[in-house]
Amino acid sequence: SALAATALLAPRGELPALLEFADVAPVPVRNRIRARLRLAGRFTRAGDSLLFQPMRVVLRQPPGAVVIAPGDFAAAEPDP
Numbered sequence: 001s002a003l004a005a006t007a008l009l010a011p012r013g014e015l016p017a018l019l020e021f022a023d024v025a026p027v028p029v030r031n032r033i034r035a036r037l038r039l040a041g042r043f044t045r046a047g048d049s050l051l052f053q054p055m056r057v058v059l060r061q062p063p064g065a066v067v068i069a070p071g072d073f074a075a076a077e078p079d080p
Helices: 002-009 070-075
Strands: 014-024 033-046 049-061 064-068
Touching: 014 049, 049 070, 064 070
Parallel strands: none
Antiparallel strands: 014 033, 033 049, 049 064
């Protein structure tokens, strides 16, 4: 893929990345974005694949932002 090729050419084989996810309300309301999750980290080569390693995780909700340790984020249980 183009991403894998870019990571291969990146210094030290690491490609910095910022991923952002938004929780959008299913109906039109004033503030449709209920929460945002930002993952800052890097892609590294893992054999024939790329592995994303988060270095910083931030959850933003209307009351404010919370920094989550990457290990705690990885260990979190998914919502049902």
